Amino acid sequence: MFENFNVPQELRPSDQRFGVGPSLIPNSHISALLEQAQKIVGTSHRKPAVRKLCQQIQEGLKQYFDLPAGYEVIMGNGGATFLFDMIGLGLVKKKSLHYVLGEFSSKWYKAHKLVPWLDVTKVEVDYGHGVHPQASADVDMICCTLNETSTGVQLTELPDVGAQTLLAVDATSGAGQIKVDFNKVDLYFFSPQKVFAGEGGFYFAIMSPKALARAKELEQRETYRPEVMSWKNAIENSLKNQTYNTPAISSLFLVNEQIKLMNQLGEAEVIRQAKEKLNLITKWVESKSYLDFFVKQKEFRSQSVATIDVESKYSVGDLCERLRSLEVAIDIEGYRKLNRNQLRISLFHNIHYKDLEKLLKIISLAIESEK
Ligand SMILES: Cc1ncc(COP(=O)(O)O)c(C=O)c1O
Numbered sequence: 001m002f003e004n005f006n007v008p009q010e011l012r013p014s015d016q017r018f019g020v021g022p023s024l025i026p027n028s029h030i031s032a033l034l035e036q037a038q039k040i041v042g043t044s045h046r047k048p049a050v051r052k053l054c055q056q057i058q059e060g061l062k063q064y065f066d067l068p069a070g071y072e073v074i075m076g077n078g079g080a081t082f083l084f085d086m087i088g089l090g091l092v093k094k095k096s097l098h099y100v101l102g103e104f105s106s107k108w109y110k111a112h113k114l115v116p117w118l119d120v121t122k123v124e125v126d127y128g129h130g131v132h133p134q135a136s137a138d139v140d141m142i143c144c145t146l147n148e149t150s151t152g153v154q155l156t157e158l159p160d161v162g163a164q165t166l167l168a169v170d171a172t173s174g175a176g177q178i179k180v181d182f183n184k185v186d187l188y189f190f191s192p193q194k195v196f197a198g199e200g201g202f203y204f205a206i207m208s209p210k211a212l213a214r215a216k217e218l219e220q221r222e223t224y225r226p227e228v229m230s231w232k233n234a235i236e237n238s239l240k241n242q243t244y245n246t247p248a249i250s251s252l253f254l255v256n257e258q259i260k261l262m263n264q265l266g267e268a269e270v271i272r273q274a275k276e277k278l279n280l281i282t283k284w285v286e287s288k289s290y291l292d293f294f295v296k297q298k299e300f301r302s303q304s305v306a307t308i309d310v311e312s313k314y315s316v317g318d319l320c321e322r323l324r325s326l327e328v329a330i331d332i333e334g335y336r337k338l339n340r341n342q343l344r345i346s347l348f349h350n351i352h353y354k355d356l357e358k359l360l361k362i363i364s365l366a367i368e369s370e371k
Contacts, residue, residue: 001318005366007328013355019331020149020173020305020346022193022200029197029257033250041250045242053252054241060259061204064267068182070209074238075202077247078228079191080104080172083203084111086229087141087168090218091187091211092118095139099131099155100124102148103337108170109143117223127151127338128307130300135159141166147174149194150335152307152344153300158184166211175204176262177274177304177349186211195304195348198255199248205234262349270349274303277347277356281306284360290314290367294334294342307334308343314367316341322366329359 017024033041040049058073067073078086088096088111098109100122112120121139125131130153133144142161146169147154154174158181161167166186171178176195180188189205192198207215215231227233233244262270278301285291290311295301310316316333320343323329334342345359 001315001370002322002366005322005326005369007326007362007365011358011362011365012328013358014352015355016327016330018329018346018351018356018359020194020344020348021191023195023197023346023348024350025197025199025254026257026261026350029254032257033253036253037250040253043249045246045249050249050252051241053249053256054238054243057252057256057259058238058241060256060263061206064176064259064263065180065182065206066267067206068208070212071182072207072212072235072239074205074207074231074234075247076205076234076238076243077202077245079201079203080170080189081107081111082229083170083189083205084108086231086234087143087187088112088115088118089223089225089229090231091141091166091168091214093140093214093218095119095121096141096143097136097139098122098143099133099145101129101131101145101153102127102150103335104150104170104172105143105145105148108145112143128153128294128296130155130295130297132157133159135161135165137162137165140164141168143168144170146171146178146180147302147304149173149305150338152295152302152305154178154302154304156299160184161186163210166214168211174302174304176267177271177347178302179267179271182206182208186214192251192255195258196255197258197348197350199251202247202251202255207235258350271303273349273353274347277351277353278303278306280353280356280360281308281345281347284364288364288367294340302347304347306343306345306347308345310341310343310367312341314341314370316343319363319366323362328362332359
């Protein structure tokens with residue numbers, strides 16, 4: 001199917017990267033990296049140039065999210081998946097409760113389940129559905145995934161958890177584009193290869209004073225914990241604008257470029273642009289009988305990752321293969337484990353509205369050429 005489809009020249013987008021992560025990194029960031037490379041890439045992360053870069057990132061994130069006093073930006077190698085274990089080992093006292101909405105929230109739940117001394121429970125909904133997480137005095141951590149990248153479901157409300165409980169939020173694919181009240185959140189973490197246009201293998205963890213105190217308290221516990229997963233090491237180094245072990249400096253540079261770009265606009269404008277793209281997608285899906293939103297409840301539809309079911313007689317696999325070979329769009333197939341005839345398209349900040357508009361026209365043209 002679609003072997004003979006061709007794309008009119010005027011519809012070719014300026015960039016083919018519409019994937020939900022690793023995501024499009026603007027050429028301007030790469031050029032800036034090239035210009036600065038000799039001053040920073042291949043230099044020590046304990047020396048002023050890289051520490052200054054880390055400091056700029058940390059301050060840039062504080063500015064962008066307008067973090068409350070006492071919140072710190074902790075960072076290190078490993079990514080969000082690494083943190084799933086590190087949180088289970090070092091930030092949960094006895095009980096964590098997980099809201100499971102898809103593959104990533106499920107992985108986080110399973111990571112805590114493996115920690116022998118924890119009592120781990122979950123509230124699970126059918127994939128594609130949303131949920132309003134509730135406070136629970138019975139647990140000492142509630143774990144929520146802000147934007148479930150596998151299903152395209154975003155959370156719209158977070159609970160007030162009370163003084164004895166930490167609210168931990170995996171914000172990986174929503175960070176930067178989905179508003180959160182940081183006064184409610186104790187741990188907000190993400191890998192940068194999504195909206196923040198870095199490379200993978202790294203994490204940012206924004207911690208409230210309550211979360212910092214919990215880390216300190218549990219550091220005294222005599223249970224086994226690999227040194228590389230020590231919150232004490234991560235926090236002490238981050239407060240000195242460093243990481244515990246050596247980071248990929250070029251990726252940090254790219255993230256800093258993205259934070260600068262987003263700070264020029266401000267969070268409200270970045271979010272407005274994200275919603276504008278979601279509106280465009282919504283009108284498109286509603287106007288085509290062969291398309292349907294995977295996420296039926298409008299309030300939970302992500303303004304960061306769009307998941308769209310396509311009528312089964314039009315193979316999304318074939319369509320994606322053709323668009324890839326034409327160098328028009330890559331990485332827009334649905335999450336593999338969901339096994340649906342589904343498109344998953346990034347609405348991240350660096351995807352231009354006009355390019356998205358072109359992509360949607362191309363997909364319609366391709367499908368309608370098979371009718
Ligand atoms: C919501 C969410 N959590 C966690 C991860 C895992 O991130 P990483 O591969 O950087 O560990 C991803 C990756 O896509 C994600 O989307």
